Amino acid sequence: MLVVPDHWSSAPITPAFATRLRGWADEGIEMFVHGWTHRDDSAHTGAAASLKAKHMTAGEGEFLGLSHAEALIRMRRGKALVEDITGRAATGFIAPAWLYSQGARAALKDAGFALAEDHARVWQPGGEVVARGPVITWASRSRPRQLSSLFAAGALRHVLQPTRNVRIAVHPGDTTVPALMRSITTTFAAFGGHKPAAYAELLG
Template structure:
């Protein structure tokens, strides 16, 4: 299915992945620097029980932080449940590559429908317990099984995403939303990521939206932190409007409806 035609002003979406009590110290200094730039909404991809060791129910202070971020206009998104691949061993070379080399945290890569439904339901329940509004789900590493896709089609969520698109649920209608992301686990990966993202950002100069996908490991390296803050500032100086993912998607839908009305 081709991407829907999107028009209107240009936007930038700042997205923090793997948000949980253990990763907040990595992000704190960067978030403070972003806040110093002005009113820039952030999309936080929140893990309810990171690696089965950090349940949000036991993190009162961290939850209060997220409550304050919501009050500022930020968005909280469900990002897996454990953010850990706890499935049976890989059964094929491709599965081994995806689950052991590409990532070890592809929680929803191999889940059947029933398990995905249960885990998504638990995540939704956690958000409801804390009175957090929820419209989106992002699978860890953007990896989703067919069973996960089936479960998402029957749940009260409005969108999901991968590295290049947002998808309106329940029908997985694609909306082009290219993103920049680093692999920062080693010096050579950071070097390649820096070059690749600069080249890709230049290619995306005319894109209606650019997503900045940050991870906790990025924040542990000065070169990556500088890249993300500098890139955000440059995109803002170019006139891009900072939005959350949900706000941007709602804006696109409104523009499409206006276009359709004008064509009638």
């Protein structure tokens, strides 16, 4: 489960939701820190970063434009909050939209995270890559994004069949769109021969 401490600076974790998070963690669900606000407030420079910010996410790539210092502050705050709520170490960190600045990537190790991931891999900050391959995911924000994610999921669930480690990511909003839910259900069924595993198992 990916936990956003204060979504868009307007939805801090309430005591009631903290209780639910603690309960889920007690049941064995791994908790990743997922940014701080999930909102991208950076002024991007350079064509590559501007392109990613505009087309890969709808203003939600929070860590794409952050300096090392600012990324580290938000990572440490998020880690401390999640660990205080759950009473156990955070499994790792995943930047909103899987987008990191160079400074944010460097800050992962300094923040003490055991794992991090992006679209293409899972790695130990400052260490080795422990899994490779794209994430199968969906987007529900608009009809064009829904259609493109349906196409991608349909292709990836065939292409990734031989892959040892397959990651499937579902956003809360995806569950409100029937076509996406059918695709999600079909995708999980397609990997019925794979053994469900915890992220912690990737560490050895």
